[in-house]
């Protein structure tokens with residue numbers, strides 16, 4: 326269950342980040358250039374493996 330957990334500060338902000346987190350690591354493409362193509366992004370590829 327994902328709920329109001331340990332920290333009650335910046336809940337909105339935290340929720341947004343959780344979507345982009347895998348094993349506590351933020352999706353690398355968040356910091357990629359606008360022209361980044363996820364399909365060919367090796368950084369994102371490695372990150373996705375954490376999701377599996």
Ligand SMILES: [Zn+2]
Nearest residue numbers: 354357361366
């Ligand atoms: Zn990328």
